[in-house]
Amino acid sequence: MITPAQASWWITLCLVIQFLGIACFVFIVTKRIAPLIRAEHDFRLDRPWLRAQMLLKFWFGQWKHPRYRVAGTLHLFIFAGFLILSTRAFYLLMFGLADDLAAPSTTGGIYDIVADYAATIVFLAVSAAAVRRVFFKPARYAVPERYGKGHPVDAIFLLALIAILMVSESLFEASRTAIQIQQGATADFLPLLSLPWILKDVLGSASLASLWKLHLVAYFVDVLTFYFLLCYRPFGIQFHVETSLFNVFFAKLDRGTVKPVRWGVNDERLDQVKSFGIKKFEDFTWKHMLDFYSCADCGRCSDNCPASAVGRPLSPRFLTIKARDYAFEHFPVFGKSSNSHALIGGIYSDDEIWSCTTCGACEEECPLMVEYIDKIVDLRRGLVDDGKVPKSIQKALKALESRGNPYGKMEKKRGDWAKEKEFQQSCTVKVLDGKSSAKTLYFVDSISSYDDRIQAIGRATARILSAAGEDFAILGAAEKDSAHDVRRFGEEMLFQALRDHNVDAIKTSGVSRIVTSDPHAYNALKHDYKDVPPVEHIGQFIARETKAGTLKLNDVQGSSNVYAYHDPCYLGRHNQVYDDPRAVLDAIPGLKRVEMSRCRDRSFCCGGGGLMLFYEPQEEERMGVKRVRMAAEVGANVIVTACPFCMVNIEDAIKVSGMEGKMTAIDLAELVDQHLVREVPQPEAKGNEELIHAHA
Amino acid sequence: MEILVCARRVPDTSENEIQLNPAGNDIERDDLVYSINEPDNYAVEEALQIVAKAGGNVTVATVGGEEDEEILRREMAMGANKAVLLSDEVFCGSDGRGIATILKGFVQKGNYDLVLTGVQAEDAGAQVGGMLAAMLDYAFASLVNSIEVLDGKKLKISCEVEGGNKEISEIDLPCVLSIQTGINEPRYVGMRGIRQVASLEIPTYGASDLGVDKADVGEAAAKVKRDNYFVPALGKGAEILGGSSEEIAAKLIELMKAKGGL
Numbered sequence A: 001m002i003t004p005a006q007a008s009w010w011i012t013l014c015l016v017i018q019f020l021g022i023a024c025f026v027f028i029v030t031k032r033i034a035p036l037i038r039a040e041h042d043f044r045l046d047r048p049w050l051r052a053q054m055l056l057k058f059w060f061g062q063w064k065h066p067r068y069r070v071a072g073t074l075h076l077f078i079f080a081g082f083l084i085l086s087t088r089a090f091y092l093l094m095f096g097l098a099d100d101l102a103a104p105s106t107t108g109g110i111y112d113i114v115a116d117y118a119a120t121i122v123f124l125a126v127s128a129a130a131v132r133r134v135f136f137k138p139a140r141y142a143v144p145e146r147y148g149k150g151h152p153v154d155a156i157f158l159l160a161l162i163a164i165l166m167v168s169e170s171l172f173e174a175s176r177t178a179i180q181i182q183q184g185a186t187a188d189f190l191p192l193l194s195l196p197w198i199l200k201d202v203l204g205s206a207s208l209a210s211l212w213k214l215h216l217v218a219y220f221v222d223v224l225t226f227y228f229l230l231c232y233r234p235f236g237i238q239f240h241v242e243t244s245l246f247n248v249f250f251a252k253l254d255r256g257t258v259k260p261v262r263w264g265v266n267d268e269r270l271d272q273v274k275s276f277g278i279k280k281f282e283d284f285t286w287k288h289m290l291d292f293y294s295c296a297d298c299g300r301c302s303d304n305c306p307a308s309a310v311g312r313p314l315s316p317r318f319l320t321i322k323a324r325d326y327a328f329e330h331f332p333v334f335g336k337s338s339n340s341h342a343l344i345g346g347i348y349s350d351d352e353i354w355s356c357t358t359c360g361a362c363e364e365e366c367p368l369m370v371e372y373i374d375k376i377v378d379l380r381r382g383l384v385d386d387g388k389v390p391k392s393i394q395k396a397l398k399a400l401e402s403r404g405n406p407y408g409k410m411e412k413k414r415g416d417w418a419k420e421k422e423f424q425q426s427c428t429v430k431v432l433d434g435k436s437s438a439k440t441l442y443f444v445d446s447i448s449s450y451d452d453r454i455q456a457i458g459r460a461t462a463r464i465l466s467a468a469g470e471d472f473a474i475l476g477a478a479e480k481d482s483a484h485d486v487r488r489f490g491e492e493m494l495f496q497a498l499r500d501h502n503v504d505a506i507k508t509s510g511v512s513r514i515v516t517s518d519p520h521a522y523n524a525l526k527h528d529y530k531d532v533p534p535v536e537h538i539g540q541f542i543a544r545e546t547k548a549g550t551l552k553l554n555d556v557q558g559s560s561n562v563y564a565y566h567d568p569c570y571l572g573r574h575n576q577v578y579d580d581p582r583a584v585l586d587a588i589p590g591l592k593r594v595e596m597s598r599c600r601d602r603s604f605c606c607g608g609g610g611l612m613l614f615y616e617p618q619e620e621e622r623m624g625v626k627r628v629r630m631a632a633e634v635g636a637n638v639i640v641t642a643c644p645f646c647m648v649n650i651e652d653a654i655k656v657s658g659m660e661g662k663m664t665a666i667d668l669a670e671l672v673d674q675h676l677v678r679e680v681p682q683p684e685a686k687g688n689e690e691l692i693h694a695h696a
Numbered sequence B: 001m002e003i004l005v006c007a008r009r010v011p012d013t014s015e016n017e018i019q020l021n022p023a024g025n026d027i028e029r030d031d032l033v034y035s036i037n038e039p040d041n042y043a044v045e046e047a048l049q050i051v052a053k054a055g056g057n058v059t060v061a062t063v064g065g066e067e068d069e070e071i072l073r074r075e076m077a078m079g080a081n082k083a084v085l086l087s088d089e090v091f092c093g094s095d096g097r098g099i100a101t102i103l104k105g106f107v108q109k110g111n112y113d114l115v116l117t118g119v120q121a122e123d124a125g126a127q128v129g130g131m132l133a134a135m136l137d138y139a140f141a142s143l144v145n146s147i148e149v150l151d152g153k154k155l156k157i158s159c160e161v162e163g164g165n166k167e168i169s170e171i172d173l174p175c176v177l178s179i180q181t182g183i184n185e186p187r188y189v190g191m192r193g194i195r196q197v198a199s200l201e202i203p204t205y206g207a208s209d210l211g212v213d214k215a216d217v218g219e220a221a222a223k224v225k226r227d228n229y230f231v232p233a234l235g236k237g238a239e240i241l242g243g244s245s246e247e248i249a250a251k252l253i254e255l256m257k258a259k260g261g262l
Helices: A004-038 A048-060 A069-095 A110-136 A152-183 A195-203 A208-235 A237-249 A267-272 A286-294 A300-304 A316-330 A350-354 A361-365 A373-385 A391-403 A421-426 A446-450 A455-467 A484-488 A492-509 A519-528 A538-548 A579-586 A610-614 A623-633 A644-656 A668-675 A682-695 B038-054 B066-078 B096-109 B128-136 B191-196 B245-258
Strands: A440-443 A472-474 A513-516 A535-537 A562-565 A592-594 A638-641 A664-667 B002-006 B009-011 B034-036 B057-063 B082-086 B114-118 B139-149 B154-161 B165-172 B175-179
Touching: A004 A208, A004 A286, A048 A237, A069 A110, A069 A152, A069 A208, A110 A152, A110 A195, A152 A195, A152 A208, A152 A237, A208 A237, A237 A286, A267 A492, A267 B191, A286 A316, A286 A373, A300 A316, A300 A361, A350 A373, A373 A484, A391 A492, A391 A610, A421 A455, A440 A455, A440 A492, A446 A455, A446 A644, A455 A472, A455 A538, A455 A664, A455 A668, A484 A492, A484 A519, A484 A610, A492 A519, A492 B191, A513 A519, A513 A538, A519 A535, A535 A538, A538 A579, A538 A668, A562 A579, A579 A592, A579 A668, A610 A644, A623 A638, A623 A644, A638 A644, A638 A668, A644 A664, A664 A668, B002 B038, B002 B096, B002 B128, B009 B066, B034 B038, B034 B066, B038 B057, B038 B066, B038 B114, B038 B139, B038 B175, B057 B066, B057 B096, B066 B082, B066 B191, B082 B096, B096 B128, B114 B128, B128 B139, B128 B175, B139 B165, B154 B175, B165 B175
Parallel strands: A440 A472, A440 A513, A513 A535, A562 A592, A562 A638, A638 A664, B002 B057, B002 B114, B057 B082, B114 B175, B139 B175
Antiparallel strands: B009 B034, B139 B154, B154 B165
16 A cells, blocks of 8 residues: 555656656657758748648558558558547546546546557567568668668567556556455456456455555656657657658648748749758758658658669658767767768769659658659759769750750651551641641640650540641741750759740640640640640540540450550650540550559659660669569559659560560550541542551 | 960861851851861860969850850850950951961950960861960970869870870970860850850950951961862762671771771
8 A cells, every 4th residue: 555655756756757758759859950941941831731631541541551451551540549548648647646546547438448449559560570571571671781781679679668657657557457356446447358358357366465565666667668758769760650740731732842942942042042952961951850860761652753763862751760860970969960961972862863753753662651752853953054964864964955855856846647648548737837726735745745756645646636626837947845854953043044935835826725745845835835725635634525425436446455554654654644544545445454463642753754864873773674574563554644754664674575476565546546447538538548458 | 384275266066067168268157157167275274274273264256257255255154264356358358477466466455375266167178376485485285184283383294196196295384285185074054054154244345355366367378278078978888787786896996997097
């Protein structure tokens, strides 16, 4: 038994621990916030309702977690348990000892039952997680040699702490109930098979004195573990328990966009900005630093990263972890913060930063909404500003500056793809040169204008528009590169020059809408350009027109081909156009379509578009080769894509992987063009039929 | 160290389709895109790297007209401290010797320890560097592919020798060096850099400023005159190798050995 004097001594000790625990936590967190205050601005308070919805879905709802079944489910249990137990933990810490060291149950009734089960489930979940870590060792947790040593013990230690917390809390309750039983008082109800229920039976035979001791020890272990965990969290991946709420609330809302060079500095005032991009740690925005703190090192980003998959020197996971370690080292909890060093050549290498295709697989997967593309682009801006650009990309950028296309081809030949003889017999393409006008602009972009192979996609697109009776035209020599990837390669000022030129040309042309067959151009026109008419990808156009019956498609005419649709990153992930291209394929009667294991928002990048075609990466294998194999695995022999860059990469991959004859690639527009039911004018019926066969 | 780099603006070979004009004595120059002569760009980069280590200034000079300012600005955006345009009506039509004479006038106005030129102009010969050195009575080395500053008075340089060998020499300052491409990796000059130097004044010097005798420069003084321009006709000789990848590779190696490529 405990005397009132003893009780007040215990209560004082408990209060001291609590006060010290909270003071420590506040001190550590203040130190962690220090670099965020010195960071670049980042405006994240807009659209609070939308942010609240994001919080509900991605934080509270743990939306992305089940994408990884086992780990996701375990996390779901632990997260839900923590939420449920937070009330009890608070109550326990505040009032645990108030009532003679044996507070009756917290809020009583159903909550207690739920909390007891929650503690049990969390205990089981962390045990399962530990077993998984120790015995099954999922590959994505491994730390490749070049990124240093793994810390498997850290994860186990963290799981153990949580387990201790659950056990001590349950023991506290179980011992109290055992005391009540021995004293003949009304015992608290402990739910069947819950952790306290099991422990109560184990303790049944213990003496009353030892039960009291156990009760007290359990309480103090609980309090100590709680505060230790609280103060230990800001030193590693476990910090996400605190930061995730903020990281999700302040997450990026606009897909497909790239952050401005400086938040709050508009394009006209950019000339006054002394340095572009990220060169040192303090150049990151506070949100990006929060990302570093929030990363739980779960490895899902790198598990999905195509650059990591082919052995390029990039892993989004370590992009974050290295920056977090840098922050911990240079802005330490104890001691002074040290001078900042250049990140490139320090924790990052040039090739690491150029290796990213901005496909967005990492961001799509991250349960904590950590951003990567904006950081990569900002780091590239820093490299461009310092003149550190790979030579092959320098050439393309120079050509874009002088000729408006990365190949250095003549401006006046931009529209020549439409002058091919055979094509001209079946389709004429107007050029908006000031004399003619049209309702719809077909924005062709550089690759479809100049690349011999890809011009076929341009011509197929034109024939489809024509067959749908669309009043369309091209800009011809007045069009310049959409500069989508110029921006993403960090050359912001060149991007702006090309964008301004195109916006001007589009506005002057008087068109009321835009169609493009290039997802990169589509993304640029939709997100990077301002004040241009609405834009549509040709896949969306075809889906609508086939549904409306304006475009009719022939059946596969006995073909036994098996088609797999490859989602281009800038159509799929960045713009959520997944269903239209599939609907188009399904509108071709008799077409057999399969899905690759990595499809839709988990699509695997072909190798990267735009300027990525000019980059010579260090890699063990091409991304395209992996992609082609994925199609073969599900029994497809035709890969359908809807992006000219995917076409280049996949066709190359088919060649280098020796799958010529077994696998072919075709653009969605080309496939539809082959199956178009053409309005056949009577006298020329024969000639046109031949044409269909020629294309088929 | 005070370094002067002599640069030239030429039609960009990678961004133009070179065609003969109807007269057949020059290329069609409408629609051409110009840029700095590539070897000169390497020379500027090398100069910048030298002053980054040894201190000093980099000046870039070109002989030409107003349109040539474009390349001077690009090199200033790259990091050159000064740029000058050597321009005068009487300079028009100068041959290599004429250009060397004009540059000599400018070098003598200043106090340069080192004069760099590109190894050759992409639209002409490799004339000016050697002639300039001779006129100035400076030491000269060509095809230089590395430079190391030994002390204030000497450089250690290496020059390309046939077969990929290098000849290492010490050379006294002041000297003229013609720089081979590949000596470094020239930094990228972005739109932003060019815009930042867009409004800088570029001084122009004429014949009288440089103390150049009009009789020594210009078309009248030129002893080399372009007579014709020849574009080789597409001929035979192309062969497409067949077979498996291994077979193609084996045949290719054989061919390269046979033709002296390996």
